[in-house]
Amino acid sequence: MPRRSGSRRSAWAPTAARPAPRPLPQADVATAETLSSLDTALREVGAEIDRQFDLLLPVPEDARAPLYEAMRHAAIGGGKRLRPLLVFATGQLFAVDRTCLARVATAIECIHVYSLIHDDLPAMDDDDLRRGKPTVHKAFDEATAILAGDSLHALAFELLADEETHADPRVRVELIADLARSAGPAGMAGGQAMDLEAEGTRFDLATVTRLQALKTGALIACSVEAGAILGRLPAEGRTGLRGYAHDLGLAFQIADDLLDVEGDEAAVGKALRKDGDAGKETFVSLLGQERAREQARMLIDQAVAHLHAFGPEANLLRDIARYVLERDR
Template identity: 60%
Template sequence: MDAFTDRLVARAAAIEPVLEGLLDDLPAFGELERPLRLMAAMRHAVLGGGKRLRPFLVVEAAALFGREDEGVLRAAAAIELLHCYSLVHDDLPAMDDDDLRRGRPTVHKAYDEATAILAGDALLTLAFDVLADPATDADPAVRAALVLGLARASGPGGMVGGQMLDLEAESVPPAEAGVRTLQAMKTGALLRFSVEAGAILGGAPAEARRALLHYGAATGAAFQLADDLLDATATAAETGKRTGKDAARGKATLVALHGVERSRRMLVALVAQAEAALAPFGPAADTLRQAARFVADRRR
């Protein structure tokens, strides 16, 4: 996996200056002012490290269809902005009440709760600003497809709805089908859309886009299952965040339902599904295959 890790790091390095530019203190055209404390909190949330997996999937999926340019990086950055907003709000006392994220204080600890709420709101809004900007793609239809896709992946029928189901599951634990649904919404939807966004930017034909959606769904499920396994088996020093919280709060997870060993076997099967979905692309999709394995094998 060394070559893959190097590629992941290189893609992250390419996206970092794009994120920094989007989070500059200087107002964009049409804005009046950017409050300094708000911008500092947003940068704390976004520029504090992270694998940049979602941007990586956008860039690699677009590259399958020959597109690699600044517009792809902007779209990838937009998805990362939205992902980071979700982390800021997830960490709040009313939600998961976490003090540590990526080995650093969470935004509400580094600043305050009100600033964290506003920083998350601003990151969410900025994500759609970036996708709607002609600098991301000259074709209005492409921009509209990206905006609609991200809204569906992150809204009431996607990430936010999944978070609501997750909260409800603490008091009324669902059966396995319910756990799979809430995880496909809470975590999987945004990962799946990351791959789809690359296909949209690359002008992928319908059949190729469907194959990538299957890949994204399996990879998203693998990501969540690996995350749940880490919470059950790893230390905070290994992951950079508090562990053991799922069991403490009675969260509905596949690990809680099936135990660690069976969950590990299920994780292997999900990776195989993700790899199989890429069969139409042949060796050109090897990096995406490695991404699915990386998701399953990660320790953070």
């Protein structure tokens, strides 16, 4: 079980593989125009992902109907759709076909939604509300919820393996491998395992940072990486995008922790303040609200700085970073 190390210095250091970017001025934050533009982009991508799920999940007229209905309940409507937007925003840097991007974005969203279904189960976080509606095990039952999550997990890789997603099998294999790593024990599932151990355990800042880099950050990083893979950007050319995704993922989680103590349940669409009630350490519990907010701003500035090699074509990625702290859900 992880123990408190006593040192907090290393938690915010950049990874060894990339140099620390020069932070931008703190005034570089989201404007009302940026937020309006981002809301439009999120709505458009959300509508496209809903359309994809609607096509992929027609309810059969047999005994599987409740399973498909549960998958649709979880996957269609609601949610921020941040990960799909990141796929589109990165893909547009390389003029990737939007049909390709939609299928890959849907695959990544399949993994995200499956993780939410399982995360909400009584054996995990035992939540009743998700995206403003009853969680799947409450709307249906636990067995159906488990199967719905399993099925969405399988659907993600079915989509990526299909030549309709990309003609080049090497691209498809790289997409599959990266999503598998990001979703498994070295990524999201590993972070969730750490989160289960966090209840009543005094995790230090470095451990919480590691936990969230896996649980939340891995799939955000995968979304950016997927756009680069589709754009056939060589791995050695992805350093800036990977730095962006790393810092964005941590900033996103700090914003989530702030929403957990400051947000409105009706706006957020899920139960709040559960981590504190469970005795889990968060960025806010360790740093306090103001220092946590400052760290998020610093990470956002770093994320934007990582995109210095790109021109206006990366403005959507920059706007997404600036949006993270301004959101209310």
